[in-house]
Amino acid sequence: MTAGHPDAFPLTRHSVVRAIASADPEARAQAYDAIIRSYWRPVYAYIRMRWRRDPADAQDLTQEFFTRAFEKEYLARYDASKARFRTFVRTCLEAFLSKDYDAAHRRKRGGGARIESLDFARADADLAAHLRSDAGDPESWFRREWTRALFADAVARLHAECDAAGRPQAFEAFVRYDIDGPDAPVRPTYAALARDLGMSVTDVTNQLAWARRTFRAGVLDAIRAFCATDEEFRAEARDLLGATPEDAR
């Protein structure tokens, strides 16, 4: 498996959903990388939340799920006419978990190939608060974590695009205003950003507008990559974007 560098990806994105069924092993491997990148967190959160597994067990199961998915190629059986890809992954996961591969069995296999790049410690820290509050059902958790992964992916992509376009300040402004801003006690003003980044306010406005446009296109691209049909893409975009009641919390 070539997984291991989730942050390294080509700037153009092909349909992941179509590529998993590709005859070309290289294309298939890349598609799996993309799936792992976007899905490991939702999968892990789901196992922790819904199946109430402890972290060590949940980590093993997460690894095992993706390893098996790759070896047995069961994600390639996806039929777009039956369900959304996101739902299909969750169904596969349910099926996998209900077979109850016990820990001993898994360990005997020697753990198989490990995907090294998964930052479980970080994921656990993020999950901890939610596990305590027990808010929301696991289903919406799965969706939420998948959305988060998708957006994080789009941020990484934006970073790469800003660098490639020679506009590092655009990314800087975006991070300060649109990523850190919502959590800051006071959101920085454009004037403050201009001062800190050594630009005029007009420049900040323009750079931010450009970054947001690029980001938005990246998000849509990412959603499209995980959809098999135009129809599904539109439904998914409608579902994932926009304010949902969950965000009000």
Added chain:
Amino acid sequence: MTWLSDRALGHLKSMADLPDFSATRYDIEEEIGRGGMGIVFRGRDRELAREVAVKVTTWPGADVDRLRDEARVLAALEHPGIVAVHDAGRLPDGRAYYVMAIVRGERFDERAARVTLADRLRLFDRVCDTVAFAHARGILHLDLKPANIMVGPYGDVRVLDWGLARLGSDPGRPITHMAGTEGYMAPEQARGIVDERSDVYALGAILRGLVAAESALPSRDRGSGVPATGRPLRPLHSIVMRAMAEDPTNRYADVASLAADVRRFVDGHAVDAYREPALERIARVGRTYRTAIALVFAYLAMRIVLIFWGR
């Protein structure tokens, strides 16, 4: 990879959802409402320094043609009862939009609930007038209902949501979108057959609501069909029944005939849709010509007095 907090994620989501109007002369301010095919925003036309309403399709590819059709229908219909469309176009991400005058006021049924039957029927008459105008231009609305009609502060009526509207002379075009609204949609419309009488049906359903509201008002002899105004509602019920006849051939042939019949009721004349019993007729004529009859009686009384006086 950057970790996104719940709040950052919420912010990024709504930001990604906001249509990008930066290449246009409009600033998008806030969302006014969402419909089946688009989101309506309050916005500002920087060039003309005025407020506008902007309707944008929800997603690229989704309903782009339908939204454009709606804008074209609006553009073809210049009438005080129909919102004026100013501009239309496509955004860089493929979404379609159009810009229109912003409508202020309240929903038709909200206003109707607060005013007298006579005022309600006047509003209804304006709606009919607007729809008849569209029909004269060969355009059917096909989704008439109180939620799609706004009433301004001066009783000015705006018929909105021409998203299902089509050229009446376009019989071959099948209804592809989920059409009409339960309770207002003519039965034949569900089968994809429409003409002016389908809108007559929906107007009949709207009228039924107006009349029902009246029957529900507290009144001494509720249930007898005589409302607080002291006028029997049976003729109005008959108008509703004719407008909502199952078979289009039994309905009013057009909106103008429906409106004319309602006006006859308002003016105290016999309505086409109702065969009036003799007693009721006498009572109605009595009410309608109350002044004239009073004058005649006063005249006769005076004559009698004079006759006896003159003796």
